[in-house]
Each structure stands twice: as C-alpha cells, then as structure tokens.
Amino acid sequence: MGISDDGVMNVVTRVVGRHREFMRRRRAKLSAENSRVITRLYFPGDGPRLERLVERVTKLSDDEAQDLLETVFRNFSERHRYFREALERNFEHVAVHSPKSRSLSPERQLLLGAYFTCEYSVESAALFNPVMSFRATGEGHISSIEFRSGIIDENHDLYFDPVSHYVETPEIHTDPVYNRLHFQQKLEDTGTRTHVLDWLLEGLGEEFTFGELQAQIEHLQSTKFRAKGKRDAIDAALWLARSNYEVIFRPDHQISERVIFPVTENESRGVEDARFVRFVNDDGSVKYYATYTAYNGFVILPQLLETTDFVTFKIHTLNGKAVQNKGMALFPRKINGRFAMLSRQDGVNNYIMFSDNIHYWNETNLIQEPAHPLEFVQIGNCGSPVETPEGWIALYHAVGPMRQYSIWTVLLDIDDPSKIIGRLQEPILTPDEHERDGYVPNVVYSCGSMIHEDELIIPYAIADQRCSVASVSIPELLSRLKAGQ
Numbered sequence: 001m002g003i004s005d006d007g008v009m010n011v012v013t014r015v016v017g018r019h020r021e022f023m024r025r026r027r028a029k030l031s032a033e034n035s036r037v038i039t040r041l042y043f044p045g046d047g048p049r050l051e052r053l054v055e056r057v058t059k060l061s062d063d064e065a066q067d068l069l070e071t072v073f074r075n076f077s078e079r080h081r082y083f084r085e086a087l088e089r090n091f092e093h094v095a096v097h098s099p100k101s102r103s104l105s106p107e108r109q110l111l112l113g114a115y116f117t118c119e120y121s122v123e124s125a126a127l128f129n130p131v132m133s134f135r136a137t138g139e140g141h142i143s144s145i146e147f148r149s150g151i152i153d154e155n156h157d158l159y160f161d162p163v164s165h166y167v168e169t170p171e172i173h174t175d176p177v178y179n180r181l182h183f184q185q186k187l188e189d190t191g192t193r194t195h196v197l198d199w200l201l202e203g204l205g206e207e208f209t210f211g212e213l214q215a216q217i218e219h220l221q222s223t224k225f226r227a228k229g230k231r232d233a234i235d236a237a238l239w240l241a242r243s244n245y246e247v248i249f250r251p252d253h254q255i256s257e258r259v260i261f262p263v264t265e266n267e268s269r270g271v272e273d274a275r276f277v278r279f280v281n282d283d284g285s286v287k288y289y290a291t292y293t294a295y296n297g298f299v300i301l302p303q304l305l306e307t308t309d310f311v312t313f314k315i316h317t318l319n320g321k322a323v324q325n326k327g328m329a330l331f332p333r334k335i336n337g338r339f340a341m342l343s344r345q346d347g348v349n350n351y352i353m354f355s356d357n358i359h360y361w362n363e364t365n366l367i368q369e370p371a372h373p374l375e376f377v378q379i380g381n382c383g384s385p386v387e388t389p390e391g392w393i394a395l396y397h398a399v400g401p402m403r404q405y406s407i408w409t410v411l412l413d414i415d416d417p418s419k420i421i422g423r424l425q426e427p428i429l430t431p432d433e434h435e436r437d438g439y440v441p442n443v444v445y446s447c448g449s450m451i452h453e454d455e456l457i458i459p460y461a462i463a464d465q466r467c468s469v470a471s472v473s474i475p476e477l478l479s480r481l482k483a484g485q
Contacts, residue, residue: 022476023428026157026469030148032123032136036167037079038259039086041093042118050094054101057112069111079119081166081253087113122146122167122259127467133274133290134467135447136259137439143270145260145292147310156455156471164257170247170313172263174210178241181206182359186240186319190301196225196233213241239265243294243301244316251311260305260313262294269297274305275329275447277384282334289358291318291328291341302328304359320361322353327380329448330358331417332387340417342381342394350379350396352418365418368410374400374427375408382407383448385417386456390478392417393456397445398427404442406430407460411481422481429460429470438463 044053060068077083091113095101101112122136122144136146146167150160180201187193203216217234225233242264249258262271274292281287287308294301302318302325318328324345331340339358343351350368355361370376375398382395392412397405407429411422431444446460456477458470 022480023470023472025432026471030127030134030160030467032127032466033163034121034124036123036163036165037119037121038167038169038261039080039083039090039117040120040261041090042116043093044116047097050097053115054094054098054112057108057115058104060108060111065108065111069107069114072111072114076119081168084110087117089113090116120261122261127465133276133447135272135274135461137270137464141270142262143272143295144262145271145274145290147255147258149255152452152457156452156457158457158459158469161254161256164254166253166257167259168249168253168257169259169261170249173246173248174242175244175246175316177207177209178213178244179207180204182319183240186317187236189319189321189323190240192232192236192239194229194233194236196220196229197236199223199225200233200237210241213237240317242266243303246315247313249311251309255310258310264294266296266299266301267294269295271295271303273326273447275327275381275383277330277332277448279330280333289330291330293326300326302326316359318361319359320355322361322364328353329381329384331392332384335417336415342385344380347380348378350381367412367418367420368396370398372398372400372425374398374404374406374430376400377403379408382446385412386449386451387414388451388474388478390414390482391421393449393474393477393481395428395446395449395458402442404431405444407444407446407458409477409481411478422478423484424480425485428472428477429458431462435462435468438465440464 080086087110091109094112094116104112120138122138124138127134127136134146134148135143137143148160150158152158184193184201187197200216200220203219204212220230243266247260260271262268272293272295274290276288276290279287279289287306290305292303292305294303302323303315304318305313305315307313325347327344329342338354338356341353343353343364345351345364349366351364352367353361353364368379370379377399379396379398382397385392385394391414393409394412395407395409398408399405406427408427409424410420413419413421429444431442435444436442440463443463444460446458449456449458451474454474455471456474459467460470461467
C-alpha cells in the first residue's frame, strides 16, 4: 500500500512526540450534564390516538384531575422556569388538532398539555465542538446549540462561569417577508423545483408573507394538478419557508440557559457544528455569524445564523451552487470588499469561496488537498481563520489511519487567502492517552479559536463527548509556519 503497518505507527509516534511541547493543554474541562433539561412537545400518536387521550382526560373526575395536575407540578415545576406557560403552549398544539378540547376547564387544559409534553436532556449524550458555543447532543443523537461564558486570565487559563440549572428554549417566529426569486432559486438549488411549485409561487408577489403563502397553498388544493404533485409542492414550499425564521430569548436569562433546539423539519435530527465568528463590518459595527448544518436524517442543509446580542437570532438558508456539504466558516471581515468563507464542497478537500452577498455563494476555489499520511482520508476547516499581521491562521482537521483525527494549521495570505504561504509538517494536536476514548473514539475537533494577547486559544472537542482547551504561542506558531516546520 506504500506504507507498512510499522511505518504508519512510526509516523504517528514521531509526530505526537514532536508536537507535545509545542501545544499546551489547559486544565479547563467541560463535560455534559444530563440534569439540564428542556420541555419539548410530544405527540404520542396520530389523530385517533390523540382523540382517545383527550377523551380519557375528559372522563377523569374533578378530584382525580386536580390530584394528577398537582403531582405534575410538584414533580416538574421546579425543574423549569415558566413551566405553566410550557404546558399552555403545548395544549395549544393539541387544540389545533382537537378543537373540542377547548371546552375543557383551564386545569384540564393544563393537564392535557402535560400529556403532550416531555423533558429532553440536551446534554445527555455529549457536549463538544466548542468555540463560543457548544454542540449539545441528547437522546436520539439530536444536536442543539448551547452557550457558555468565562474569562481568560494573564496566564491564558480559562475559567468558565457557573452553569445555570435551568435551560430555556426561545420564542419562534417565521420570517415576516420572503423574496419570491430567491425562494425559487433555492428550490432549484435543492432539486425540488417543479412546474406545480412554479404555479404556486407565481400567484404571489415579488415579496410575500407566510400567511400569503398559506393562502396560495389553499388555492392550489382546489386546482386539477395531480394529488402527488400538489403534495410535493406544498411540502417543499413549507419546508423552505420554515427554514428561515427568528428565535428570541428572554434577555434576563443567563447565556448558559439559552439553547437553540431544532424547530423545523430540515433540522429534525439536529443542528450541527456551529462555527461562530465575530464579524466586523466596513463601518466598524459588529455582528456575530455562525454557519451550521441542519440535518433531517436524510439531507443536510447549510444554514446561516446571525445575532448582535445573543438574545435574538435570525436564521436563514445559505444559497447558491457553491453551498454544498458541511463545514463552512466565514472570515471575520470582508477581504477586498467581498465576503470570504472556507468550505469543503466534496467532503475531502479544503476550498475558499467569495461573494458580494453573505447569503449567496457561487464561486469556489480549491486551496488544499490531503498531503500527509495523517490527512489521507479527508481534511476540513476548524472554524473561521484568525487575523495576524503575517497572515490568516487557519486551523483544519485531518483524518488518517484508524479514523484518528488531528488538528493542523496553515497560514493564508492576508490579501489573497486563496494562497497558502505557510504550513506545518505535523499536527498541532492529536488525541493523547486521555482523549482517545468516548462516544466517537480518537477524535479531536474544533469549530473555532481566538487570540488573547500573544496566545492562540483553541477550545476543542474530545471523542465527540466532552471539551478541553489548548493554547499555543502565536509568535512561535508563525515562526514555524513560515519555516515550514
């Protein structure tokens, strides 16, 4: 095969031995806490089953219903802020499907809401892939986005703020207005555009609301198009419309209480690998962006999240023929007047994209292919590059023998980041003897890094289960990058 078994082992041993003193692992550790739970809507079955459940609650005596409701509040209300509101909100979902349930008393409505509510431990499986946010994974491997805060001291050690016992999900609002041409283009990019969909959208204005879309869907139902064509068109239109939305948290909650949990069909199996970046606009204003992957169990959809305050988040689909696969990471400012983003269109190599519009990406250039034996399976970025006077430091992960991950770095030209002007000949981080075991063995992974004084701080995931932090001297790193060591 070109490299013997012994040869591969020697390469790995030599690399690990050389970089161990270069990269410093910090004491900060973050692990999943399965007691942090949210309330989640729970439908135990179809329409007939729902009706039977409503009927059973109706037949309870007043004393039975009251005792059961008191037990529910005694056991669960202290685990959630606004527990009553959660039950009321979930009852409203029931009432949509069973209008007669509105005739129940307020107490029985709350009880019925409890039957359609479950707890979900957002961190029960893992907490990993950090930078400013964490990917929390719970039952069924459904991923969500969480946040942590803390400080870095003069020794470059991290101290995280206490984590709240409570976890809250936000209010969800669909986009107030959609652009018809952009809507059609995204449907074409995803291969779901049809003549029935075109008919549906042609009945709308150049800009339309979600309510107007719903009214046009009602109109479509009365046409002579085939039933399957109508059903597919409606599903595609609603899928895309609901993929663009806004979430709003209560501003008085700690940041560790905020969790962005999957809310749309395309996110039903998780929101993965959010790569946050502090983006500075040309006028000096700041906005935080994150690219992430929405996954429904079959199809991935690259999404863009934006916020200025970590209270209100706007979420939109990324569009254009270059928006493919996972792992996109924005540069923290425009370069030569254009947005720039690292990407991995083919799942194997590293690319760079440029665009005049942050929501649309059509240009892509290959900048890096696997070269080292520890990279042969695939490479991909580890979040947004960080800027130094010498160039952009870009971290990337690589996969080699035994599906072992490692973290590497290259230096990109400051004015033309499609050019690699420096690279290391070895990884800066590989799993040590304490990091090999976990949910996915032999993985170290990051979704971003930050500069503090003259140190590059790298939060990183361990075995897709827990997190730690490493750091490296930027002057030393730049010296080695330029020397090609």
